[in-house]
Amino acid sequence: MKSKIIEIESYIGFNLKNELIMQSGETLVIQLPGGKYTIMAPYMYYSYNIALEQGCDVLTIEYGFQRTNKPYCKDDLPNIVKECKEIINKALAIKKYKRIIFCGKCIGCEIQTIIAPDYQNYNTEYIFITPYVSSIPLMKNKRSLLIIGTNDPVFKREHIEEVSSFNNVKVFTIKGANHDLDTDKYDKSIEMLLHSCRVIEEFIR
Incomplete structure (x- = not known):
């Protein structure tokens, strides 16, 4: 297992450092977190570990506003999308992959939906964790996993x-x-997290 830091200059005004974990496999999992839901939050953290256990490479992306503890602003989305593409393209220049799985939470789902056309020449699949409605057309056309609450x-x-x-x-x-x-029950939330992890594992496998 090797670690490569992918560094870019952020629109926020400083350099962003994102980690690419490389193993011997040919699948890359790209993690795109939510606004307040960082890469260390449960569904992101455990999907990261699941991907590594399955032998995948993993690229974790952190947004500039998260590093400065600022709230997400919709007006910043074009800059965030641009930075995500720059980070992903640098990772794809380091190693060739046969399969790419985007794993997004909330605004991460919106980002992976926006950038999907840029990677249509790759074999791409998508995990959508609490997405926006705007992601539905992409789900219809690509192998996808949707994890969502009924409320x-x-x-x-x-x-x-x-x-x-x-x-x-x-x-x-x-x-x-x-x-x-x-x-409304903490034990049920933990139980459903475990079930969700098993579904993610099955999807990635």
């Missing part, structure tokens, strides 16, 4: 039903969970 105010039940009709999408719903995938 998510952003991605509602009718959207879950629509995506469930797509042949290439695996949908894992968490009853009563909100946009953070929390329920």
Whole structure:
């Protein structure tokens, strides 16, 4: 296992350092976290470890505003997308991959949806953890995994039903969970995290 730091100059005003973990496999998992949901938050942290256990390379991306502890601003999205593409392209220049899996949470899902056309020449697959509705067209056209709570105010039940009709999408719903995938019972939230991890493992395998 080798580690490579991919450094770029951020629009925020300093250099961003993102880590590429390289193993002997030919699959790259790219992690795109949420705004407040960082790469160390449960679903990102465990998907990272699952990918490594499956022998995948993993590229973790941190956004500039996260490093400065500033809130996410929609106006910054074009700059964030540009930086993500720069980081990904540098990783793809280091090693050739037969398969790329994008794993996004919330705004990470929005980013991977926006940049998807730039990587259409690759064999790409997608994990969507509490996405926005704007990601539905990409789910329809690509092998995907959707993890979503039934009480998510952003991605509602009718959207879950629509995506469930797509042949290439695996949908894992968490009853009563909100946009953070929390329920009103901590033990149920932990149990559903474990089930979700097993579904992610099966998808990546």
